[in-house]
Amino acid sequence: MPAVRGDGMRGLAVFISDIRNCKSKEAEIKRINKELANIRSKFKGDKTLDGYQKKKYVCKLLFIFLLGHDIDFGQIEAVNLLSSNKYTEKQIGYLFISVLISGNSELIQLIVQSIKNDLASRNPVHVSLALQCIANIGSKDMAEAFGQEIPKLLVSGDTLDVVKQSAALCLLRLFRTDPSVIPSGEWTSRIVHLLNDQHMGVVTAAASLIDALVKKNPEEYKGCISLAVSRLSRIVTSSYTDFQDYTYYFVPAPWLSVKLLRLLQNYPPPEDPGVRGRLSECLETILNKAQEPPKSKKIQHSNAKNAVLFEAISLIIHNDSEPNLLVRACNQLGQFLSHRETNLRYLALESMCILATSEFSHEAVKKHQETVINALKTERDVSVRQRAVDLLYAMCDKSNAEEIVLEMLAYLETADYSIREEMVLKVAILAEKYATDYKWYVDVILNLIRLAGDYVSEEVWYRVIQIVINRDDVQGYAAKTVFEALQAQACHENMVKVGGYILGEFGNLIAGDARSSPAVQLQLLHSKFHLCSSMTRALLLSTYVKFVNLFPEIKSHVEEIFVADSNLRSADAELQQRASEYLALSKLTSLDVLATVLEEMPPFPEKESSGLLNLLKKKRPGRVIENPDRLDEHVKKEPRETNGTSGLTLASNTEQEGGSADLLGLGVPSAGNGNGPTTNGAGAVTNNIQKFYCKNNGVLYENDIIQIGVKTECRSNLARLALFYGNKTNHPFMNFQPNVSASPALSLAILLQVKQVDSTVEAGAQFQQMVNVECVNDFDEQPDLNLVYNYNGAPQTVNIKLPISINKFIEPTEMNGEAFFSRWKNLSLPAQESQKIFKAAHPMEATDSTKAKLIGYGFQLLENIDPNPDNYVCAGIIHTRSLQIGCLLRLEPNKQAQMYRLTTRSSVEAVSQHITSVLCETLNLPFNNQVE
Numbered sequence: 001m002p003a004v005r006g007d008g009m010r011g012l013a014v015f016i017s018d019i020r021n022c023k024s025k026e027a028e029i030k031r032i033n034k035e036l037a038n039i040r041s042k043f044k045g046d047k048t049l050d051g052y053q054k055k056k057y058v059c060k061l062l063f064i065f066l067l068g069h070d071i072d073f074g075q076i077e078a079v080n081l082l083s084s085n086k087y088t089e090k091q092i093g094y095l096f097i098s099v100l101i102s103g104n105s106e107l108i109q110l111i112v113q114s115i116k117n118d119l120a121s122r123n124p125v126h127v128s129l130a131l132q133c134i135a136n137i138g139s140k141d142m143a144e145a146f147g148q149e150i151p152k153l154l155v156s157g158d159t160l161d162v163v164k165q166s167a168a169l170c171l172l173r174l175f176r177t178d179p180s181v182i183p184s185g186e187w188t189s190r191i192v193h194l195l196n197d198q199h200m201g202v203v204t205a206a207a208s209l210i211d212a213l214v215k216k217n218p219e220e221y222k223g224c225i226s227l228a229v230s231r232l233s234r235i236v237t238s239s240y241t242d243f244q245d246y247t248y249y250f251v252p253a254p255w256l257s258v259k260l261l262r263l264l265q266n267y268p269p270p271e272d273p274g275v276r277g278r279l280s281e282c283l284e285t286i287l288n289k290a291q292e293p294p295k296s297k298k299i300q301h302s303n304a305k306n307a308v309l310f311e312a313i314s315l316i317i318h319n320d321s322e323p324n325l326l327v328r329a330c331n332q333l334g335q336f337l338s339h340r341e342t343n344l345r346y347l348a349l350e351s352m353c354i355l356a357t358s359e360f361s362h363e364a365v366k367k368h369q370e371t372v373i374n375a376l377k378t379e380r381d382v383s384v385r386q387r388a389v390d391l392l393y394a395m396c397d398k399s400n401a402e403e404i405v406l407e408m409l410a411y412l413e414t415a416d417y418s419i420r421e422e423m424v425l426k427v428a429i430l431a432e433k434y435a436t437d438y439k440w441y442v443d444v445i446l447n448l449i450r451l452a453g454d455y456v457s458e459e460v461w462y463r464v465i466q467i468v469i470n471r472d473d474v475q476g477y478a479a480k481t482v483f484e485a486l487q488a489q490a491c492h493e494n495m496v497k498v499g500g501y502i503l504g505e506f507g508n509l510i511a512g513d514a515r516s517s518p519a520v521q522l523q524l525l526h527s528k529f530h531l532c533s534s535m536t537r538a539l540l541l542s543t544y545v546k547f548v549n550l551f552p553e554i555k556s557h558v559e560e561i562f563v564a565d566s567n568l569r570s571a572d573a574e575l576q577q578r579a580s581e582y583l584a585l586s587k588l589t590s591l592d593v594l595a596t597v598l599e600e601m602p603p604f605p606e607k608e609s610s611g612l613l614n615l616l617k618k619k620r621p622g623r624v625i626e627n628p629d630r631l632d633e634h635v636k637k638e639p640r641e642t643n644g645t646s647g648l649t650l651a652s653n654t655e656q657e658g659g660s661a662d663l664l665g666l667g668v669p670s671a672g673n674g675n676g677p678t679t680n681g682a683g684a685v686t687n688n689i690q691k692f693y694c695k696n697n698g699v700l701y702e703n704d705i706i707q708i709g710v711k712t713e714c715r716s717n718l719a720r721l722a723l724f725y726g727n728k729t730n731h732p733f734m735n736f737q738p739n740v741s742a743s744p745a746l747s748l749a750i751l752l753q754v755k756q757v758d759s760t761v762e763a764g765a766q767f768q769q770m771v772n773v774e775c776v777n778d779f780d781e782q783p784d785l786n787l788v789y790n791y792n793g794a795p796q797t798v799n800i801k802l803p804i805s806i807n808k809f810i811e812p813t814e815m816n817g818e819a820f821f822s823r824w825k826n827l828s829l830p831a832q833e834s835q836k837i838f839k840a841a842h843p844m845e846a847t848d849s850t851k852a853k854l855i856g857y858g859f860q861l862l863e864n865i866d867p868n869p870d871n872y873v874c875a876g877i878i879h880t881r882s883l884q885i886g887c888l889l890r891l892e893p894n895k896q897a898q899m900y901r902l903t904t905r906s907s908v909e910a911v912s913q914h915i916t917s918v919l920c921e922t923l924n925l926p927f928n929n930q931v932e
Contacts, residue, residue, distance in 0.1 A: 012060055015060055028067075035060060035064070039061065040073060054077050058074060058081060061073075062095065062100070066099075078093050079107055079110050081096075082097075082115075094129050098137060108141055112142075119131075119146070124162055124163050128163055128166045131150070131166040131167055131170040139177065144178075150167055150174070151186075154167040161199040162201070165199075165201045166205075169208065169209070171209055179216055194206035195210070195230075200245070207259035207260055208259060211262060216794055218267065222267070224263065225267055225270050225275065228263050229264070236289075237282075237285060248304050249298060249300045250296055251304040254304040254305075254308050258308060258311045262311060265315050265318045283322075284328075286312040290309045306344065310351065313351055320358050326364070327361055329355065329361070330352065330355050331364065336348035337349065337375065338371065342381050345379070345384055346381070349372070349387035349390070353390045353391050353394045356394035356395045357394060365394075365395045366397075369395065372392055376388040382419070386422075393429075397434070401435075402440070409451065412424070412452050420452050421455040424452055425457070427448055438473065439474060439481075445461070446482065449485075449492055461497060469505065469603060476509040479502055479503060482495070482499040482502050483499070483503065483516050483521065486524050493531075496528045496536055497539055500539050504546035507551075508551070519557070522558065525540055525543060526540070537575055538574050541582060544558045544561055548582075548586045548598070549598035555586060559583060562579045562580075562582055585598075686703070687700070688700055689803060690921065690922070692710065693919075697710065697711045697712065700803065701798065703798075705727075707726040708724065708725055708785075708787075709723070709724035710723060711724070717776075717879040717880050721802065722768045722771075723738070723785070724766060725738070725761060727764060727766065728764075729792075732760055732763050734789065735789055736787075737789065738787045741783065741784050742781075743784075748776070748777065749775070749776055750774065750775055750783070751774040752771060752772070752773060754772075755769055757769045761789070773804055775879065775880045778806055778880060778908050780910060782804055784800075784802070806911060806915070807858045807915065807918070810857070810858030810859065811858075813875045814860055816865070817864075823888060827905035834917075835904075838899070838900055838902070838924070840924070841924035844893050851872065853922055854891070854919075857922065859889060860875050871890060871891065873890055874889040874890075887906040887912075888905045889903070889919075890902075
């Protein structure tokens, strides 16, 4: 509050002094109550109070409120001060209203009228006070009352610069409250051209407003790009003496420069060659200035200079189109890695993490590997060490993977507990991705368990078991290595789990050595049994029964363990059940039955460990930088190898879904690459509902913001859908409300049970929603998914169908030719048959794809039944709660005419018609997009 000569409000000063001199809380309350009583009596009894006295008493009330006491009177006196022509009285009135008046106050109409009077005033000070009050309250009422006036004030040629500044910031506040306050098209051009204003303060305020508008509607405000580049060019190429009023410690207009650079990060690189060249010159100039000797030794100078530099580097990274600038930015950041200022080291590491994901600058980042490793070992600040770990993870590729994994393992022994779990996940991901030798991968994971067993999640040791089971050439080595690891006196429980599983499957491969004979293996594992949790004991019991099949000579020793009271009469129901069932199983006389039940685990489906990557993202939503080789050319263009020479990534998730990430592997595209969606939920939209007639898992819907995947399991007339929602952006989804519903007709045919989900989806995160479905009667519609959420302040909606159709409840049925044609003749009524002739959209020679689609739809393909070997014959039974519906199908190709005749027969007319209609469309879909 500015001091005004002759207007010092001595009474207020005395009151504040009395409060400060109070010796206790009780004395303070007593003095405040006395003052409140005095003020109340003055307001009620003295009708001749002048403006000065009202101002003084209102100030006292404001001070009392700021001390934490409730104020329930004085508001009308504060409103009366607004009509004063004196600056100090009007200022105190607005200050009181801004602090104490809520948006739903009964006095709001009086306040609005007073504000309107001041906005129409010719006194710029009064106008500015009114604008500040509007922004401070910032309610919807304020937006409705002044939404038309403030934009006019902002773009008017008669408005003073100081008022324009306030108007721009006030409009920004109202826009955040109610985006409709600035209608599309009406003010766009005039607001954008504020970037050309002569007054730097107006440009600075307008840049903040335009940045918010661009995030809401980037296409409409695209004209700001050239103006922002032009203004930025004038700033960075000028001397600090050219902007005397806006130079901060020898740095010209640093705040405006930062805002302009941020504004440009909302768009891809400019398309106009002239604008693009000018922007590159600006960025080069900023990088050049960073190399110049400092013009001042004060910290304010370096802070302002580095703020502009880091924002420029962020823009260079965002554009990712100028190799020279990216490398220069990387070299500049490399100099900060050894800077004495901790914040600079942190920011440098964070920016280099993103640079490492660019194909242009990845090699330049790798040159600083030794410096980063040294920072990991010597840095005092844990947050900086965490950034160093992030950078090592991001810069890792085939050439340095073993060295980086070794360094991270070495650091893991002394790492802070807060980052150990994240480090374990990163080491596991890198080891799997870049391993050229599976034995090395096994060694790394076992070392992880040895060094940080408490932080090794189930996903990590599950994954190593999957890979060992899938690779014959590593099974013997894994069994030998884990056997040796179990001999340590202190052995983590996760090591026991891995050891129990691998020895139970492949212990026979090392049983020839007397040092690891069957009896020794059993004794070694059982020596850990009493130290383990009930879940691990249950796993070990499964290992022991596997030993009965692998090593009949130790069968009696295993049975002794099963009959032990601690197992057969265990208080844990799971252990008791396993012990009794395994004991009965071991006493079977038929070796064939025993061998069949206890045979080796079959190979797991091959897929990349995107489950680990998703788990890593859940630990730090929106902060996980992708390892750059996920976007390397050999991943895009070359087929994956399975011989160990291309790492352990054995299947390309992106190839399975036409470029979409494998959501069902629990992976979601990175939110950390800085390239957010360019439109408000628009852009490329993928809706794969048609493809789900012949498959159960995959990406159902995807746009720039969200990815929705489905995994379906069906049994009899019951189905369970797991809906996966993935946030692909750097911003959380708020008020996330997925609503699954059925039409009135459909709700009579199926019953839906939907699990509720959280209303917030963090940046880069993914979670699932379970939907249970029961088929009561036949149906030909699909349930609706209506999704509503807020992204970056803007409401978003997604309305799609869920892939639940009658064919999901088909059970494939085997039958011979006689049974098929007998049943076919029984379903010969016109109402039971549906037939359609349609033209083939693809070569009819591709019989494998046609068979795959019919099987994928749910039917049993009956081979060698039809007299014409070219025909396809299928059978199935549709399960509903009320009845079972038999369904038969014949597909007859005419290769000369390139036509199909599809005939479907069932006991329900609507079913025949629906299946025929759907299959005609499905059979003409491209096979590679249809069936996995």
